[in-house]
Amino acid sequence: MQTIITESVTVAATWINRGEVVAFPTETVYGLGADITNETAIENIFAAKGRPLDNPLIIHIHSPGQIQDVASEIPETANTFIRQFFPGPLTLILNRKETISPLVTAGLPTVGIRCPNHPVAREFLKRCNHPVAAPSANISGRPSATDWKAVHDDLKEKIRCVLKGPQSALGLESTIVDCSETPPRLLRSGAISLETLRKFVPETRPPVDTEKHVRPKSPGLKYPHYSPSALVKLCGPGYSVCEGEAGSAWIGLSSPPGKIAKTCLCKDMEEYAFRLFSFFRECDREHIKTIFCEMPPAEGIGIAIRDRLKKAAEE
Ligand code: AMP
């Protein structure tokens, strides 16, 4: 299949409305979308990514008003988060409407919903006839795609269209909060931290340690993720000491100790999040063997960066 690259939201939405799979930019990472009412199109997302069918997709909407079309009830805690963070990098888990295909939700009684805060994404979603189900636009297990070239590298000839936009400003996937439970529970860290969520809903609970659960509440959490081909080694207090070697790279907030072939020095944690996945992909293109990653402080977006780094370091 020929993959069309376009900057036109109208062209991209027309492909969605015809039942095709389209990648589109958002402020977190690029999404790989299909019409939620078209089961063949949804199946094609899983096929293109090589994504396990038990890993549900997030439904993307252009405005909070569309939540009623996909959720059966909106608890007060969810309304508080919606008022505060929609549009934005937050996915809410709510009980789903009966009409939502079990392919989208992987058979769960709940659905993940997000309203991106990205002008191109919202204009594109407005032109789609229905909400759009979309996981990250990468081959399963690889680092998420934060620019259109990364999408194209992974998925060219497997999807119909890539809507070209700027590099994703945040660079990490959305924070996921489960509001189908009372009190709500954080399932995945992102740019919005637990501390920030608690300013608005103080009883929000931290994530459950997924190791102890056979079937985690967010099924995606049990799969390997974010992995470049290079070996990822974590550095910093409590982790390994970085021993520079030929063909190795470094990403962090401080300068690398020892000899390193390639360095990504970030001025703050926002820049670290923004550059992390694109740096992983750059290292792969340059056949780097080991990427040393400095663990950032466990605060704010640093918690989400640490989470992604730990998953990327798993063999
Ligand atoms: P991705 O956008 O590729 O990060 O994938 C979507 C993430 O949302 C995965 O980790 C899913 O497990 C999670 N997710 C989507 N829908 C639900 C749901 N109904 N309940 C819990 N987690 C969900």
Ligand code: MG
């Ligand atoms: Mg993903």
